[in-house]
Amino acid sequence: MNIVFLDASTLHSGELDLSVLEQFGTLTCYPASSESEIPERIKSADIVITNKALMTAANIAAAPHLKLIVSCATGVNQIDLHAAKSTGVTVSNVAGYSTPSVAQHVFTYILNFATQIPQFNAESRDWPNFPIFTSLAHPCFDLEGKTLGIIGMGAIGEAVAKLAIAFGMRILVLERQGSPNSTLPELPRLSAEAFYSNCDFVSLHCPLTPDTEKCINTSVLGKMKSSAYLINTGRGPLIDEAALAQALSEGTIAGAAIDVLSSEPPATDNPLITCDHPQLVITPHTAWSTIEARKRLLAGVVNNIETFLEGAPANKIV
Structure with a gap:
């Protein structure tokens, strides 16, 4: 098997041993790959590993031997799934590896605001x-008794909720039609009107879908407390970024902490x-990236290749 890792620098900077992948065949690792470089680099590949490098329909077509694409992440939006399915290429991802890392990142934001x-x-x-x-120049406050609103009660939302409970916070969950409400069912599920107006913090953990794209917009921000903080470690397009910048500048909400943006790397404008609000914190998509999380991610990539070669x-994903 010819295995090509298109953007290995997204997984490690020398501290992980990628030679574990060599048990499956010849491994070629590139730190990063531009769109124009990908076709030549994968033309003989049987297996492609990618975190952010785009596997478009054209790139998939440029790899006639391709059998498996492994997303070195949970998301697969960098891969044209329709093209993969139509050409018989299997696509797999790695889920759950970053739950503790993201949860602690969320609470780092919360604690810094407090x-x-x-x-x-x-x-x-x-x-x-x-x-x-x-100094009393920057007022602080207790988390005990404050309300954290969670949008998306999956594994990460659950982990964040448990940390919040340990701090004595009250937890609210945004009601979603059709949700089984099986995770922490004892937590109150509220309609949007009641949810946003009662939260001191709102943390986004829902998937990006047509229904959730720009779910945080001018209307929603206007429902929040002027003392509230917004946190996004989910997906950048969940937020209307122009609306959030305006809400911050006008004092509609107190602050925001953002780990993901609508496009990465972001445009200069x-x-x-370009917002210089003192309570806006931006980190460069690092919530997932503890060393332990990256070790779990590499183990997941290995498992995906191993089980694929075993026929199961x-x-x-497709």
Whole structure:
């Protein structure tokens, strides 16, 4: 088997041993691959591994020996699934590897908003301008008794909810028609009107679908408390970014923490990138990326290839 990893730098920077993939055949790893480079790099590939590199219909057609595409991620939006299915190419992904990592990232955001540690840290070397070594310049608050609203009660939403409960927070879940409500069924499910107006934090953990695209928009932001914070570690297009930037600048909500954007890397004129609101935190899609999560991800890639070669592919998408 010829195995090509199109963007291995998304998984590691030297700290993981990718030679474990060599048990299945000849391995070629590229740190990253541009759209124009992909056809030549995969022309002899039997198996392609990709995190962000696009496997379009044209690229799939350029690989006549291709049998398996492994998404080195949970999402598969970088792969043309229709083209893969029509050409008999199996597609698999890796789910669940990043749940603890993302949950702790969400709570890092929440704790930073509650404690204002980044702001105090920035000022702590300038104490000659303060009469005593303390400051009330950035008001802090307890999480106990505050309300966290969760949109999408899957594995990550559940993990975030359990952390919030440990901090003494109240949890609300956005009601979704047709949901079995089987995860933490004791938590209140509220309609949108009641949900947004009662939350101190809103955290997004739902999949990106036509129904959820830009589900956070001007109308929704207007329903939130002016003291509320929005957190997105899900998918960038869940948020109307221009509407969020405007809501921040107008004081409609207090702040936001964003790990994902509508396009990555973002355009230089992305309204959130150009927004200088002091309570807007942006991280470059790193919520998933603890070393432990990446080890689990690599193990998932190995398992997907192994089970495919055994004739019983795990985590098969198409």
